[in-house]
Amino acid sequence: xxxxxxxxxxxxxxxxxxxxxxQAELVDQSPVRGCFVIRPYGTAIxxxxxxxxxxxxxxxxxxxxxxxxxxxxxxxxxEAEHVEGFSPELAVVTxxxxxxxxxxxxxxxxxxxxxHFMFAKWIKSWRDLPMKINQWANVVRWEMRPRAFLRTSxxxxxxxxxxxxxxxxxxxxxxxxxxxxxxxxxDYLAIPVIAGLKSDSEKFPGADKTYTFExxxxxxxxxxxxTSHMISQNFAKAFGMSYQDKExxxxxxxxxxxxxxxxxxxxxxxxxxxxxxxxxxxxxxPTQVVIIPILKKGADNGAVLAVAHQVKNKxxxxxxxxxxxxxxxxxxxxxxxxxxxxxxxxxxEIGPRDIEQGKAVVADRLGEVKEAIALDGIDIFVxxxxxxxxxxxxxxxxxxxxxxxxxxxxxVDFGKDLAAQGGFYRTGWCRNxxxxxxxxxxxxxxxxxxxEKTFEKCFHxxxxxxxxxxxxxxx
Amino acid sequence: xxxxxxxxxxxxxxxxxxxxxxQAELVDQSPVRGCFVIRPYGTAIxxxxxxxxxxxxxxxxxxxxxxxxxxxxxxxxxEAEHVEGFSPELAVVTxxxxxxxxxxxxxxxxxxxxxHFMFAKWIKSWRDLPMKINQWANVVRWEMRPRAFLRTSxxxxxxxxxxxxxxxxxxxxxxxxxxxxxxxxxDYLAIPVIAGLKSDSEKFPGADKTYTFExxxxxxxxxxxxTSHMISQNFAKAFGMSYQDKExxxxxxxxxxxxxxxxxxxxxxxxxxxxxxxxxxxxxxPTQVVIIPILKKGADNGAVLAVAHQVKNKxxxxxxxxxxxxxxxxxxxxxxxxxxxxxxxxxxEIGPRDIEQGKAVVADRLGEVKEAIALDGIDIFVxxxxxxxxxxxxxxxxxxxxxxxxxxxxxVDFGKDLAAQGGFYRTGWCRNxxxxxxxxxxxxxxxxxxxEKTFEKCFHxxxxxxxxxxxxxxx
Numbered sequence: 034x035x036x037x038x039x040x041x042x043x044x045x046x047x048x049x050x051x052x053x054x055x056q057a058e059l060v061d062q063s064p065v066r067g068c069f070v071i072r073p074y075g076t077a078i079x080x081x082x083x084x085x086x087x088x089x090x091x092x093x094x095x096x097x098x099x100x101x102x103x104x105x106x107x108x109x110x111x112e113a114e115h116v117e118g119f120s121p122e123l124a125v126v127t128x129x130x131x132x133x134x135x136x137x138x139x140x141x142x143x144x145x146x147x148x149h150f151m152f153a154k155w156i157k158s159w160r161d162l163p164m165k166i167n168q169w170a171n172v173v174r175w176e177m178r179p180r181a182f183l184r185t186s187x188x189x190x191x192x193x194x195x196x197x198x199x200x201x202x203x204x205x206x207x208x209x210x211x212x213x214x215x216x217x218x219x220d221y222l223a224i225p226v227i228a229g230l231k232s233d234s235e236k237f238p239g240a241d242k243t244y245t246f247e248x249x250x251x252x253x254x255x256x257x258x259x260t261s262h263m264i265s266q267n268f269a270k271a272f273g274m275s276y277q278d279k280e281x282x283x284x285x286x287x288x289x290x291x292x293x294x295x296x297x298x299x300x301x302x303x304x305x306x307x308x309x310x311x312x313x314x315x316x317x318x319p320t321q322v323v324i325i326p327i328l329k330k331g332a333d334n335g336a337v338l339a340v341a342h343q344v345k346n347k348x349x350x351x352x353x354x355x356x357x358x359x360x361x362x363x364x365x366x367x368x369x370x371x372x373x374x375x376x377x378x379x380x381x382e383i384g385p386r387d388i389e390q391g392k393a394v395v396a397d398r399l400g401e402v403k404e405a406i407a408l409d410g411i412d413i414f415v416x417x418x419x420x421x422x423x424x425x426x427x428x429x430x431x432x433x434x435x436x437x438x439x440x441x442x443x444x445v446d447f448g449k450d451l452a453a454q455g456g457f458y459r460t461g462w463c464r465n466x467x468x469x470x471x472x473x474x475x476x477x478x479x480x481x482x483x484x485e486k487t488f489e490k491c492f493h494x495x496x497x498x499x500x501x502x503x504x505x506x507x508x
Numbered sequence: 509x510x511x512x513x514x515x516x517x518x519x520x521x522x523x524x525x526x527x528x529x530x531q532a533e534l535v536d537q538s539p540v541r542g543c544f545v546i547r548p549y550g551t552a553i554x555x556x557x558x559x560x561x562x563x564x565x566x567x568x569x570x571x572x573x574x575x576x577x578x579x580x581x582x583x584x585x586x587e588a589e590h591v592e593g594f595s596p597e598l599a600v601v602t603x604x605x606x607x608x609x610x611x612x613x614x615x616x617x618x619x620x621x622x623x624h625f626m627f628a629k630w631i632k633s634w635r636d637l638p639m640k641i642n643q644w645a646n647v648v649r650w651e652m653r654p655r656a657f658l659r660t661s662x663x664x665x666x667x668x669x670x671x672x673x674x675x676x677x678x679x680x681x682x683x684x685x686x687x688x689x690x691x692x693x694x695d696y697l698a699i700p701v702i703a704g705l706k707s708d709s710e711k712f713p714g715a716d717k718t719y720t721f722e723x724x725x726x727x728x729x730x731x732x733x734x735t736s737h738m739i740s741q742n743f744a745k746a747f748g749m750s751y752q753d754k755e756x757x758x759x760x761x762x763x764x765x766x767x768x769x770x771x772x773x774x775x776x777x778x779x780x781x782x783x784x785x786x787x788x789x790x791x792x793x794p795t796q797v798v799i800i801p802i803l804k805k806g807a808d809n810g811a812v813l814a815v816a817h818q819v820k821n822k823x824x825x826x827x828x829x830x831x832x833x834x835x836x837x838x839x840x841x842x843x844x845x846x847x848x849x850x851x852x853x854x855x856x857e858i859g860p861r862d863i864e865q866g867k868a869v870v871a872d873r874l875g876e877v878k879e880a881i882a883l884d885g886i887d888i889f890v891x892x893x894x895x896x897x898x899x900x901x902x903x904x905x906x907x908x909x910x911x912x913x914x915x916x917x918x919x920v921d922f923g924k925d926l927a928a929q930g931g932f933y934r935t936g937w938c939r940n941x942x943x944x945x946x947x948x949x950x951x952x953x954x955x956x957x958x959x960e961k962t963f964e965k966c967f968h969x970x971x972x973x974x975x976x977x978x979x980x981x982x983x
Binding site: 059068075079080105120127129169186499 | 534536538539540543544545546547548550551552554555571572573574575576577578579580581595596597598599600601602603604605606612613617622625626629630641645646648650651652660661
C-alpha cells in the first residue's frame with residue numbers, strides 16, 4: 034500500500050470519499066461499468082452488519098429463503114407502476130444455453146414479483162398467514178452515475194417480504210422492521226437517523242406507503258439508509274394471491290417488503306471518517322484492536338512479541354477481535370498510518386521500555402485517549418474503551434447532525450442556504466406535489482414526512498401545512 | 509401440508525428423491541426453467557453447511573470478498589479450454605439500462621476470469637503472495653435436465669481462488685482445501701467420500717489438475733461433491749498476472765480454485781433418507797429436537813405445555829435447537845408424520861402420564877431408540893443421543909457404500925452389473941482416453957484416480973495399468 038495523502042475532507046468531501054474507499058481497501062473498480070469489487074475488508078464489515086441484522090430478522094419471526102436471480106420480464110409488467118419504475122434500470126438476459134430465449138429474463142432489480150408468484154402458490158388459507166420471508170441476495174439496477182456503495186449497478190441487500198390477514202397487521206410489520214433498521218443504524222453503525230413516510234412521488238413503484246430512515250452526511254447531503262413498504266394489493270391481485278379467510282370467503286393478503294443494502298457501508302464511511310481515513314464503529318469493526326509491537330531490525334524481538342501475543346490472547350478471551358502487526362519491514366509510523374486509514378478503533382503499542390514498566394500504550398482512533406495502561410488490567414480497560422467509543426461516535430454524529438438541522442418556514446428564505454451548504458431543513462407542507470417540485474431548483478427534495486406537526490403553512494404556497502416535512506439534498 | 513405417501517424408495521429411488529424434496533419443503537419449482545426456489549427449511553440446512561465451511565475457510569487463512577455477477581464475455585474467451593467448456597451453458601445479458609450493450613455480459617458460471625483480472629491488478633510483488641480469496645455467490649449454468657439441488661441452472665456455492673509463488677505451494681493449497689471438503693462431508697453431512705484426481709477428460713476446463721471428492725448414493729450412482737483445481741498458468745498469462753519475484757525477475761503465480769455447492773444438500777437427502785422422508789444429520793439440522801406435547805382438545809393443557817417448555821429451555825442451554833409443536837388442531841400422529849418427513853433427528857413426546865412418572869419418551873429418527881427418560885437428566889441423554897446418531901449415520905452410510913463397492917479386473921466382466929445396479933467399481937487403467945470411452949456403453953465414467961495401485965492391467969486393453977481408477981454411473 035502506497036502512502037498517499039487523502040484529499041482535504043473539509044474542502045472536497047466527495048473526492049475524499051472516492052479516495053478513501055480505495056485507499057482503505059474497501060472496494061476496487063471492476064471491468065464492468067457500475068459494478069465494484071468489494072474487497073476483503075469491505076466484505077468483512079458488510080458481513081458484520083449482515084450478521085447483526087440477520088439475527089434480528091430471525092428473532093422477529095422471519096425465515097430466510099432463496100429465490101431465483103432471473104425473473105420473466107412479463108412478471109414485472111403485471112404491475113403498472115412497478116414496471117414503469119424499474120424498466121430504465123433493468124439488465125436483460127436474452128440468450129441462454131446456446132439459444133435465444135422465447136421470453137427474456139431480467140436480472141432481479143428486486144424480488145416482489147417472483148416472491149409474490151410463489152406466495153400465490155403457498156397461501157391458500159388464513160392458516161398460512163402471516164407469511165414472513167427474507168432473502169439475502171444480489172440485485173442489479175443499471176446505474177448511470179456509479180459511486181462505490183452508494184449507487185452501484187449490482188448491490189447486496191436483504192429483502193423481506195411478508196403477507197398478512199389485515200392491513201393493520203401489515204402496517205405493524207412494516208413499522209416493526211423500520212424500527213429494527215433504526216436500531217441497527219444507531220446502535221451498530223452509530224449513525225443517527227430520522228424515520229418517516231416518503232411523499233407519494235418518492236415512494237417505491239407499487240407501494241401504497243414507503244417508510245424510510247434517513248441520515249445526514251457531513252457534507253450536508255441526506256442518504257436514504259433503507260426502506261419498508263406497504264405493498265399495494267394490486268400485486269396480490271395481479272398474481273392471483275387469493276385465499277380463504279376465517280369466514281370462508283375469498284380474500285387477498287396485505288403485503289409488505291423492506292430492504293437494506295451495502296449502501297450502509299458507504300454511509301458509515303461518510304458519517305465517521307476523518308482526514309486520516311475511516312473510523313469504524315467497534316461493534317461492526319472486523320478488527321477492533323491492532324497491537325503494534327515496537328520491533329528492532331536484527332535484534333531479538335522475542336520478548337516483545339511474546340507480550341504482544343499474551344495481550345492478544347487476553348483480549349480475545351473477552352471476544353475482542355485482535356490483530357498483531359508483526360511485519361518487521363515496516364516502521365511503527367507506517368503501521369500507525371495504515372491502521373488509522375482503515376479505522377481500527379483501538380491501537381496498542383508495546384515496546385521493550387513499556388514491558389519493563391509492565392505497561393502498554395493504548396490509543397483510540399478518535400484521538401481522545403492515549404495512555405500507558407498496566408498490562409494486568411488492559412483487557413478490562415480496552416473493553417470499556419470500545420464501549421465508550423461506540424457511544425461517543427453516536428453522540429458525536431448526533432451533535433453534528435443537530436448543528437446541520439434547521440427549522441425554517443419559507444423555501445424562498447432557506448433555499449439558497451440549503452443549496453449552498455446542505456443540511457436537514459424541517460418545514461411545513463400542504464402535500465401538493467406542485468410545491469414539492471419547487472425544491473428541485475435548489476437540488477433538494479423531500480426526504481420524509483414527520484409525525485409531529487409544528488408549522489402552520491406550506492413552505493411554498495399559502496395553503497395550510499398538512500404535516501411537517503424533512504427537506505434535503507441527497508446522494 | 510397434505511399427508512401424501514412417498515414413492516417406494518427401494519423401487520424408484522429417483523421418484524422418491526423428486527417427491528421428498530418437495531414434500532419436506534426443501535424446494536419448490538419456480539417459473540424459470542431449471543431454477544428452483546430454496547424454501548426456508550432447505551435454506552436453513554444450507555446456512556448450517558455454509559457456516560461450518562466458512563469457519564474453516566477463514567481459519568485456514570482465506571478472506572471473503574465479493575466480485576461482480578456479470579462478466580464481459582470477452583474475458584471467458586481469453587482461455588481457450590475455459591470458453592469451450594462453459595459456452596453452451598452461459599446466460600447472456602445483451603441489454604441493460606435501456607440500451608443494447610456494446611459488449612455482451614455473461615452471468616458468471618464461475619469467477620476465475622473476473623478474479624484473475626483483479627489478481628493481475630493486486631499482485632505486483634512476491635510480497636503480495638500468497639493471495640487467498642473466497643467468495644460465497646450464486647452462479648448460472650444453463651441446465652437442460654434440471655434436478656433439485658443436483659443440477660440447477662442457478663446454484664449457490666463458495667469459490668476459493670488463490671495465487672502462490674511455487675507450484676508446490678499451490679498443490680498444497682489445493683490438497684488442503686480438498687481435505688477440508690472431505691472433513692465437511694464426513695464429519696457434518698455424515699457422508700463417506702473418496703477423494704482423488706479427475707482424469708484429463710473429466711477435469712475443469714482450464715485446469716492442469718482437478719481433485720474431486722465423490723460419494724455413492726443408495727441407488728448406486730456417484731455424486732461429485734465438489735472439486736479443487738490446480739489452474740493452468742494459461743490464465744495467469746492471459747490476464748497479464750506477472751509479478752516481481754524474490755530475485756527481481758518477472759514471474760507468473762500458480763493458481764488454484766475450489767468450490768462446493770448447494771448440491772451437498774441433495775447428496776445429504778439421498779445418502780440418509782428413508783421411506784418416511786429425510787434424515788438430517790444432527791450437526792446440520794436446523795431443528796435437532798422436536799417436542800410434541802400430548803394435548804387434549806378443550807382440556808387444560810397448561811401443565812403439559814409448561815413441562816414441554818422446561819425441557820426446551822434445558823436443551824437450549826446445551827446449544828440444542830429445539831421446537832415445541834403446540835398446534836392443537838393436529839393429532840400427535842400427524843405431527844410424528846410431519847417431523848419424520850422433515851428428518852428432525854430427535855423427537856420427545858410429553859403427555860400427562862409421562863409427567864406423573866417424571867419422564868418423557870425420547871425417540872430417534874433412525875428408529876433405534878425409543879425410551880422413557882427421567883426428565884431430570886433428559887438434556888444429557890439427548891445431547892449424547894445426538895452425538896451417537898451423527899456417528900451412527902456415518903457408519904451406516906459407510907457400511908452401505910462398502911457393500912456397493914467392488915474390485916474387478918475387466919470391464920467386459922463387470923460392465924453389465926455396473927449398468928444394472930450401479931456401485932463403485934475399482935479397477936486398473938492404462939490412462940488411455942480410448943479405454944475410458946468404453947465405459948459409456950454402460951452409462952458409466954471414471955470418477956477419480958486412486959493413489960494406491962493394486963491392479964496389473966487396464967480394465968479394457970492389454971496394456972499395463974498406470975493407476976487404479978474408480979468407475980461409476982453418476983448424477
